[in-house]
Amino acid sequence: MTTTYVRATCPHDCPDTCALLVTVEDGVATEVKGDPDHPTTAGVLCTKVSRYTERTYHAERLLYPLRRIGAKGEGKFERISWDEALATIVARLKPIAARAPEAILPYSYCGTMGLVQGESMSARFFHRLGASLLDRTICATAGFTGYKYTIGATIGTDLEQFQNAKLILIWGGNPIASNLHFWTRAQEAKRNGAILIAIDPYRSLTAEKCQQHIALLPGTDAALALGMMHVLIAEDLLDHDYIANYTLGFEQLKARAAEWTPQRTADTCGIGVDEVLNLARLYGQMAKAGEPVAIRSNYGVQRVRGGGMSVRNIACLPALVGAWRHAAGGIQLSSSGSFPTDKAALQRPDLMPNQPRTINMTTIGDDLLRPASPEFGPQVEAVIVYNANPLAIAPDSSKVAAGFAREDLFTVVLEHFQTDSVDYADIVLPATTQLEHIDAHNAYGHLYMMANNAAIAPMGEAKANTEIFRLLAARMGMDDPCFKESDDELAAQAFRKDDTRAIHFDWDALKQKGWQKLNMPDAPFACGGFPTASGKCEFYSAQMAADGLDPLPGYTAPYESPASNPELAAKYPLAMISPPQRNFLNSTFVNVKSLRAAEGEPQLDIHPDDAAARGIKHGEMVRIFNDRGTFVAKARVTAKARPGLVVGLSVWWKKLASDGKNANEVTSQRLTDMGRAPTFYDTLVQVESASA
Numbered sequence: 001m002t003t004t005y006v007r008a009t010c011p012h013d014c015p016d017t018c019a020l021l022v023t024v025e026d027g028v029a030t031e032v033k034g035d036p037d038h039p040t041t042a043g044v045l046c047t048k049v050s051r052y053t054e055r056t057y058h059a060e061r062l063l064y065p066l067r068r069i070g071a072k073g074e075g076k077f078e079r080i081s082w083d084e085a086l087a088t089i090v091a092r093l094k095p096i097a098a099r100a101p102e103a104i105l106p107y108s109y110c111g112t113m114g115l116v117q118g119e120s121m122s123a124r125f126f127h128r129l130g131a132s133l134l135d136r137t138i139c140a141t142a143g144f145t146g147y148k149y150t151i152g153a154t155i156g157t158d159l160e161q162f163q164n165a166k167l168i169l170i171w172g173g174n175p176i177a178s179n180l181h182f183w184t185r186a187q188e189a190k191r192n193g194a195i196l197i198a199i200d201p202y203r204s205l206t207a208e209k210c211q212q213h214i215a216l217l218p219g220t221d222a223a224l225a226l227g228m229m230h231v232l233i234a235e236d237l238l239d240h241d242y243i244a245n246y247t248l249g250f251e252q253l254k255a256r257a258a259e260w261t262p263q264r265t266a267d268t269c270g271i272g273v274d275e276v277l278n279l280a281r282l283y284g285q286m287a288k289a290g291e292p293v294a295i296r297s298n299y300g301v302q303r304v305r306g307g308g309m310s311v312r313n314i315a316c317l318p319a320l321v322g323a324w325r326h327a328a329g330g331i332q333l334s335s336s337g338s339f340p341t342d343k344a345a346l347q348r349p350d351l352m353p354n355q356p357r358t359i360n361m362t363t364i365g366d367d368l369l370r371p372a373s374p375e376f377g378p379q380v381e382a383v384i385v386y387n388a389n390p391l392a393i394a395p396d397s398s399k400v401a402a403g404f405a406r407e408d409l410f411t412v413v414l415e416h417f418q419t420d421s422v423d424y425a426d427i428v429l430p431a432t433t434q435l436e437h438i439d440a441h442n443a444y445g446h447l448y449m450m451a452n453n454a455a456i457a458p459m460g461e462a463k464a465n466t467e468i469f470r471l472l473a474a475r476m477g478m479d480d481p482c483f484k485e486s487d488d489e490l491a492a493q494a495f496r497k498d499d500t501r502a503i504h505f506d507w508d509a510l511k512q513k514g515w516q517k518l519n520m521p522d523a524p525f526a527c528g529g530f531p532t533a534s535g536k537c538e539f540y541s542a543q544m545a546a547d548g549l550d551p552l553p554g555y556t557a558p559y560e561s562p563a564s565n566p567e568l569a570a571k572y573p574l575a576m577i578s579p580p581q582r583n584f585l586n587s588t589f590v591n592v593k594s595l596r597a598a599e600g601e602p603q604l605d606i607h608p609d610d611a612a613a614r615g616i617k618h619g620e621m622v623r624i625f626n627d628r629g630t631f632v633a634k635a636r637v638t639a640k641a642r643p644g645l646v647v648g649l650s651v652w653w654k655k656l657a658s659d660g661k662n663a664n665e666v667t668s669q670r671l672t673d674m675g676r677a678p679t680f681y682d683t684l685v686q687v688e689s690a691s692a
Contacts, residue, residue, distance in 0.1 A: 001026055006455040007035070007514035010049050011117075011434040012588060013110035013139070015334070015445025016181045018045055019515050020052075022435060022455040029053050029435050029456050038515055040159055040181050040446045048589050055416075055592055056433045056459070062415055063460025066428040072405045075423035075655075082461060082471075085427050090475045092410045093129075096381050097476070101130035102356050103381040107364065109136055111387030111588065112465075114439030114452065115346060115494045116487055118387060121466040123347035124482055125473050130353050132380070135360040138393065140334065141675035143302035146312030147333050149541045149674075152531030154337030155524055157294055157330040159446045163188040164328035166291040167195050167283065171314060172221060173298025174204035178580060179445060182296060197279065199224065200300065201577060202605070202647050203640040214279065215642040217270040218575050218681050219304035219558035225313035226553060227265025228280040229257035232320055237284025239322025246528035247319050249540020249552070256552045268555070268563075270642075287321035292328035300579060303681040306556030308674035313553040319537035327522040332445075337531075338518055339442035339449070340499035346490060348482055361388075362678040363669045365396045368403025382410040386431070386465055391420035392653055395667035395678055398629045414468060417591055420654045430462040437464040438487040440494035440507070447518045449495060449502065451510040466490065549674060556673050560684040562644070572626045572684040574610060578650040578663040590653045602657050604633040605647040606687060611637040614688060621658075621690035624648065626683070629665030632658060632690050646687060 008020040019038035023031040032052040036043035065085035070076025080088075096103050106126045112118050126133075144154055162168065162185040175183040183206065190196050190211075198207035199214045199221070207213040216224055232238060233254055243250050266273040287293045295317065301310045315331055323329035344350075357377050359367050372379045383404075394400045404411060404424040413425040422428055436458045441450035458464070463471075466487050473483040492507040501518045510516055525537070532538050545551040557564035561575060581599050584590050604622055616622055618637040623630055624646065633648060641647050648663040670679045 006453050007451065007511070008032075008434060008455060009439065009441045009450040009452040009514070010045075011112040011114050011439065011441070011452070012049065013113060015179050015443065016040065016046075017113065017441055017443035017445065017448070017450055018049065018181070019450065020045075020049075024455050027456060029056060035514060038448070040448065042181070042184070044180070044184070046180050051592065051594060052435070054594065055589070056435050058417065058592070060417055060591065061459060062417060062422075062428060062430040063462055064430060065461070068426050072407070072424045073401065075418060077428060085429060086471055086475055088427055089412055089472065093382060094476065097129055100378040100381075102132045103378040104129060104131040105359055105380050105383050106131060106134050107361060107383055107385045107390055108134065108387040109138060109361065111389070112434065112439070114441055115341060116439045116490045117437060117465045120346040120490045121469040121473075121483070122386060124351060125469040125478070127347065127349055127351040128473070128478050128480065129476070130356055132356050133358040135358050135676055137675060137677045138361050140299050140302065140677070142307035142672035142677035143297070143299060143311035143333055143675070145675035146302070146308035146310070147315050149544050150312050150315040150538055154334040154444075155531065156332035156335065158327065158520070158522065159185060159332070159335070161328040161522065162186060162294055162296070163192070164292060165189050165194055165294040167197070167286050167293040169197050169199060169283070169295045170206060170210065171199045171295055171297045172301030173296065174200070174206045174579060175296070175298070176205040176209070179298070182445060186296070195282070201575075201642055201645050202579065204579070214271060214275050217561070218577055218645065219306060219561060220269040221301045222306050222310040222313045222553070222555045223260065223265055223268040224276065225310070225317060226257055226260035226555060227262055227269075227276045228283065228317060229253065229313075229320065229553070230260045230265070231262065231277060231280035232284045233257050235281065235284065237281065237288055238320055239287070239325075242319065242322035242325065246525070246530070246536050248534045248536040248538045252552055253316070253539040256554070283317070284321055287323055287329070292326035293321065293323050294329055295331040297331060297333045300577070300681065302672065302677065304679055305559045305670070305673060305682050307672045307677060307679070309550075309554055309556055316537070316539055316553055319539075324523065324525040326526075330523075330525065334444040335447055336442060336444040338447055338501065338520055340496040340502045341442055342493055342496045345493040351480065351482075360671070360676055361390075362395060362671060362676070364390055364394050365399030365403055366669055368406065368409065369399060380409065382412075384412045384414075385421055385425070386414035389419045389421045391424060392662060393651055393664065395664050395680060396628055396669045397654070397662065397664040397667075399669070414465060423655070429468055430460060431468070432458045432462045432464045436462065437466075438491060440491040440510070447520055448515045449505060449510060449518065450515050451491070451507070451513075453511055558682045559668070559670055559679060560682055565684070568684055572686045573644070574646050574685050574687060575644060576624065576646050576648055576663070576666065576683045576685045577681040578648045578667070580651070581649045584651065590651075590656060599649075600634070602631070602633040602652050602662065603636050603649055604687065605636045605638050605641040605649070607639060607641045607643045607645065608637050609643050610646070610687070611635065616687065616689055622687050623690045623692075624663075624666060624685050624687050626666050626685045628668065629661070631661035631663060631665045646685065
C-alpha cells in the first residue's frame, strides 16, 4: 500500500479557510485532517469538513452528464456523454449569443471560495460571450459597503491577536457554528480574563458561553451603536488624540449621536437602558485604561434594510476610543480586503465586447419572470448555475421556482449532487470536489494565502469548473490564448506580486507549503493610514453624500417590524431570522446523512410566551407563513428566542423537508440600504399549529 499526504485547503464559505492534510492510500482519500502547523487551523477542523471524504465518496455523487427527461422540478434525468452534453449546450447558447448575449446569465456564488474554480475561466467565458453580469450580493455586500465607507477596505484585526484582547464584543454572529478558529481564540482570551459579550437577537450556542448576552430586536444594531456613541461622547470615554489625528467628521458625529439617548436607544432596540449604558461604559472605560478592546462583527448584522449602516456605525466605535492602537483591538468584519487578489488577471473583464447589464442574484425570482423591456433589456433565456443552489438559498423561493420552471428557459447546472436546483436543469454537468482539483485561496477570517493540491483523480467523469468552461469556450469558437491556460497557470496569477503584502507569493512554493502569511502590520491602523480618500476613519463620508446616502451614521428601521410597519405586524406579529444550522453551511452538507441526522429535521425556535399564546407545544409541527409563502417545521419552545422572535435554523434542501419547502418561502427580495444585498432577517411571519 502506498500512502501519501497532500496539502489542501477547505473551499467552503467560512472565514476559517482551513489548511488540510489529506491522507491518500493507493489513490483513495481515506482521511481529512487539519494541518497542525498552520497557525490558525492548528490541526482542528469543524465536524462538517472532518467528514469531507464522506462527501467526496457519497453514494449519490453526480459522476456523469445528464439530460432532463421529465418536467422541470421533477428531477428525472438520463445519462448522456460529455460530447452530447456540450453539443446540446452550445446549440442552445450560440443563437442566443448571436442575437442577444445579455439573455444569457451566469448564476454562481461561494460553493467554492477558490480563486481558480470560483471565478476565473468561467468569468472569462461569460465576459467574452457578452452575457449579463451577475451582482453577487447574497451574503455580505451591505456590510462590506458600509465598512468601506468608514474604514476604506475590509481590513481589520488579525485573527491571531484576538486572544490578547480584554473585551470582545461578538456582534451578530455565532462563531461556534460558523467561525470555529476565532472562537478558539476568544475562549483563550476568556481564560486570560477577557470579558465576552454576545449581541444577537437569539441566544445562540456562542451567546450561551459568553459572560453577557444582549438580545436586541432584529435590525436595530445601528441604533445600539449610536447609543454607545452617545454615552462614550457624553461621558468623555474617548481617545481625543486618535480622533484629532486619524478621524474625519467628529463634530458632525457628535451632533448626530446626541440624538440617541440611552432611553431612545433602549426603546428602539427592545432592551434595558442599563444594558446600553453598561455596554458603552465597559467598552469606553476599558479602552481608556489602555486595555485592548475588540469587536468581531459578523454577517447577521447586515441582512436587514439598514444593514450597511449597521456595520458602518459599529465600525466607527474603535476609532472613537483608540482601540486601533492595539494589535488586539479594533474590529474584524472580514480580512478579504487585505489580499492583493488579481481579479483582473483571473477574470479578464477586458474580454467584454460591450458593457452588459447587471442582474442582482438576490432578485433572481423576479428577474427570471420579467419580460423583455427597454428598462430591463432582453428576457433571460439561458442560465448556467455553478457553485450555487438558488432554489434553496435565494429569497422569496416560490418566485425562484416559478422562474426556473419556465419551459422556455434553458438551464445548465454544474454540481456534485442532485440539489433542488439540479431538479430544474435541462443539462447537468458533474463537477469535481476540492479533493479532485487545483485551486488558490484567499480568506476572509485570516491573513494566509492558501494552496489546494489535487489529492485524487476526478471521480467518474467529473470535471473541474475550469475544464468545463475551457471546453465550452472552444466549442463556442473562443480562440483567445487565455482559454488555454492551465489551472496552475491561473493560480500563479491569483495574487499581485508587485504588492508588498504578497512579496512572498510564488505558486510553486505555495503549493509545496500550503500557506503563506501576508506581509501586514500587527496593528493595521495604530497610526491611521486608513485606505479611505482622506486616509482617516471617516465618521463623515463625502463619498456617501455623493452616492445619495446620509454621510453620517444613522438608523434605518426594518422594512418589516411592529415599530416600522404596524399594519403588517397586525397580520404577522413575529419577526423571523434564519441563521445556519450548526452542521450545515448554507445549503452545503445538508445531504450528508450523518450531519443531517445530527439536526433531525427543520426546526423553529419560539419563545414560551409566543408558543402559549398560540397553543403550540414543544415538538409539534407548526406552519410559518406570510403573504409570500409558507413552510412547516418542528417547534422548539425555548427562551433562546426572545419574545416576538422566531428562529428558523437553515438552509435545508427543500426536497429533504417534509413539505418540500424551507425558510426562504417567507423571505423577501427587498434590498438593503447600500450594497444591493438581501434582507433575509427582515421578515415578519405568523406561526400556528400545522394541525390547525
